[in-house]
Each structure stands twice: as C-alpha cells, then as structure tokens.
Amino acid sequence: MHGIGLFFVLLLITLILPFVSTASEENPEKISAYPWDHSPxxxxxxxxxxxxxxxxxxxxxxxxxxxxxxxxxxxxxxxxxxxxxxxxxxxxxxxxxxxxxxxxxxxxxxxxxxxxxxxxxxxxxxxxxxxxxxxxxxxxxxxxxxxxxxxxxxxxxxxxxxxxxxxxxxxxxxxxxxxxxxxxxxxLTKYGPLLRAAIYTATAVIVFLSVSWLLSRKRRKKLEEEYLR
Ligand SMILES: [Zn+2]
The missing domain is CATH 3.40.390.10 (Collagenase (Catalytic Domain))
Structure with a gap:
C-alpha cells in the first residue's frame, strides 16, 4: 500500500514540475522578438x-x-x-x-x-x-x-x-x-512571478499533504500491527 501512495506523490511531482519549470523559463521581458513583418x-x-x-x-x-x-x-x-x-x-x-x-x-x-x-x-x-x-x-x-x-x-x-x-x-x-x-x-506579465509563486506554493502544499498522509498511514499501520495483531 505504501508503494501506491509513494507512486501517487511521485506522479504528482512529475505532473507539476514541467509546468513549474516552463513558467520560470518563460521570458517576461519579451512578448514577441519580431512583432512587425515590415518596415517602416x-x-x-x-x-x-x-x-x-x-x-x-x-x-x-x-x-x-x-x-x-x-x-x-x-x-x-x-x-x-x-x-x-x-x-x-x-x-x-x-x-x-x-x-x-x-x-x-x-x-x-x-x-x-x-x-x-x-x-x-x-x-x-x-x-x-x-x-x-x-x-x-x-x-x-x-x-x-x-x-x-x-x-x-x-x-x-x-x-x-x-x-x-x-x-x-x-x-x-x-x-x-x-x-x-x-x-x-x-x-500582464507582471503577474508572471505571482503565478509562479502560487504554483510553487500549491506544489509544496500538495507534497506536504501527501507526505503527511503517507506518514499517518504508516503510523496507523504500525499501531494496528502493535495492538491488533
Ligand atoms: Zn507596461
């Protein structure tokens, strides 16, 4: 059962990480490098x-x-x-x-x-x-x-x-x-950093919740094994 929980956490991280790195790699200083196809x-x-x-x-x-x-x-x-x-x-x-x-x-x-x-x-x-x-x-x-x-x-x-x-x-x-x-x-590129911070926070919260869920499961299982066996 632990394996499934761990898999779930890893899957979440795998799903979220590319999104986070894409967000931080995007260049907010340019909307388009060559926006005009003619001159003048x-x-x-x-x-x-x-x-x-x-x-x-x-x-x-x-x-x-x-x-x-x-x-x-x-x-x-x-x-x-x-x-x-x-x-x-x-x-x-x-x-x-x-x-x-x-x-x-x-x-x-x-x-x-x-x-x-x-x-x-x-x-x-x-x-x-x-x-x-x-x-x-x-x-x-x-x-x-x-x-x-x-x-x-x-x-x-x-x-x-x-x-x-x-x-x-x-x-x-x-x-x-x-x-x-x-x-x-x-x-509205000024909201880019804010969005990024929100994504990092959400990731941290999800990881924290998943890890504590895993730990509590482990603790309960240990208790079950100690007392209910
Ligand atoms: Zn401006």
Missing part, C-alpha cells in the same frame, strides 16, 4: 480629437519617444525599428490621448497608458496606444508634465515593439507606475 512601421498620432487637458507639447514627446526606439531604446530589441508618421488611421500603431483612463476608459486605478495589440500568428497587425493626460491624486487633478508623457510614451511604444515588462528598476520597461498600464491580459 507606420504611426498615426491623433492630435485632432484630444481631451480637455491635452497639451500641444505632448506631440513632440511622442516624436522623441519614437526616436528613442529608433536609436536603440533600452537595448533589448533584436531589431532596429524605423517609424514613419502618417496621417491615416490605417497606420500600424495608433496613438491617442484620453483625459483619464480610470474615469473615461474604465481602466484599473493607477493606469497611465496602455498598448493593445491585435495579433495574428505572433505578429502584430495593429497596436492601439492610449495615454492619459493626467490623473487624480486624492481628489486633486494633476496634469502630466512633458517628462512624464515622454516616459509613458517610451514605455507603451516598447510594448508596441514587442517588449514585455522588465524587472530592472532602471529600465524603461519596468512597470514604474505599478498597475499603470496594460489592461490587455497579453501584456
């Missing part, structure tokens, strides 16, 4: 239908963010993107602003921007980037300055180029604003 990547910046607190200086922050990635960005791209600004909503990447993501777009609190890719076979067809122009800090509205807009734009463009989140605090792809972006589950 066309970009449409919607500065026509803008929210109340839009600043005309935000437009050049996007241009600077595009240059940042064309010049190598954070060094984690395996290709050099070339962008072409176009005046058409048919562009590959479409960027627009909204007053506030939580109140207008129903995003989770703290989200400052998001990049939503439409994917086919691991390639991006289109990516929509939405950036908010400010947020509520307590009850006070605070409009983002140009440097914040520049940082958010670089970060969201990084997603549009196939990058996920970085665990390096100094990296532009570090989720600095906590939950401030990525409503799209595809991009």
């Amino acid at each position: 990547i066309t970009v449409y910046i919607d500065n026509k239908s803008v929210p109340e607190h839009y600043s005309p200086t935000y437009y050049s922050q996007i241009e600077k963010a595009l240059e940042y990635w064309e010049e190598g960005g954070n060094g984690n791209l395996e290709y050099t993107p070339v962008f072409e600004l176009v005046d058409s909503e048919e562009a590959d990447i479409r960027i627009r602003w909204t007053e506030n993501l939580e109140s207008v777009e129903g995003a989770p609190s703290g989200v400052a921007g998001y990049a939503r890719p439409r994917e086919v076979g691991g390639r991006f067809l289109k990516v929509d980037i939405v950036l908010e122009v400010g947020n509520y800090q307590g009850k006070a509205w605070r409009q983002y300055g140009d440097s914040t807009m520049f940082a958010i734009a670089k970060h969201e463009l990084g997603h549009a180029l196939g990058l996920g989140h970085s665990s390096d605090r100094g990296d532009i792809m570090y989720p600095e604003y906590e939950l401030r972006d990525n409503i799209d589950p595809l991009l």
Whole structure:
C-alpha cells in the first residue's frame, strides 16, 4: 500500500514540475522578438480629437519617444525599428490621448497608458496606444508634465515593439507606475512571478499533504500491527 501512495506523490511531482519549470523559463521581458513583418512601421498620432487637458507639447514627446526606439531604446530589441508618421488611421500603431483612463476608459486605478495589440500568428497587425493626460491624486487633478508623457510614451511604444515588462528598476520597461498600464491580459506579465509563486506554493502544499498522509498511514499501520495483531 505504501508503494501506491509513494507512486501517487511521485506522479504528482512529475505532473507539476514541467509546468513549474516552463513558467520560470518563460521570458517576461519579451512578448514577441519580431512583432512587425515590415518596415517602416507606420504611426498615426491623433492630435485632432484630444481631451480637455491635452497639451500641444505632448506631440513632440511622442516624436522623441519614437526616436528613442529608433536609436536603440533600452537595448533589448533584436531589431532596429524605423517609424514613419502618417496621417491615416490605417497606420500600424495608433496613438491617442484620453483625459483619464480610470474615469473615461474604465481602466484599473493607477493606469497611465496602455498598448493593445491585435495579433495574428505572433505578429502584430495593429497596436492601439492610449495615454492619459493626467490623473487624480486624492481628489486633486494633476496634469502630466512633458517628462512624464515622454516616459509613458517610451514605455507603451516598447510594448508596441514587442517588449514585455522588465524587472530592472532602471529600465524603461519596468512597470514604474505599478498597475499603470496594460489592461490587455497579453501584456500582464507582471503577474508572471505571482503565478509562479502560487504554483510553487500549491506544489509544496500538495507534497506536504501527501507526505503527511503517507506518514499517518504508516503510523496507523504500525499501531494496528502493535495492538491488533
Ligand atoms: Zn507596461
């Protein structure tokens, strides 16, 4: 009987281990290494239908963010993107602003921007980037300055180029604003480590329960043998 219990534990470990190692091997820093099958990547910046607190200086922050990635960005791209600004909503990447993501777009609190890719076979067809122009800090509205807009734009463009989140605090792809972006589950790589921790915990609990079940069986059998024989 002990053999069957042990077999059960080993079987469980065998079943769970590949899952755990797959989870830890997956690279959360990349969504796709080459998400665009053509170059240049066309970009449409919607500065026509803008929210109340839009600043005309935000437009050049996007241009600077595009240059940042064309010049190598954070060094984690395996290709050099070339962008072409176009005046058409048919562009590959479409960027627009909204007053506030939580109140207008129903995003989770703290989200400052998001990049939503439409994917086919691991390639991006289109990516929509939405950036908010400010947020509520307590009850006070605070409009983002140009440097914040520049940082958010670089970060969201990084997603549009196939990058996920970085665990390096100094990296532009570090989720600095906590939950401030990525409503799209595809991009929710920040939950990867959490999921992994949950899997390890579950494995530990299952192993612990199985082992203690085996030990109690052994103990009872010993008692039976001592007293009931
Ligand atoms: Zn992000």
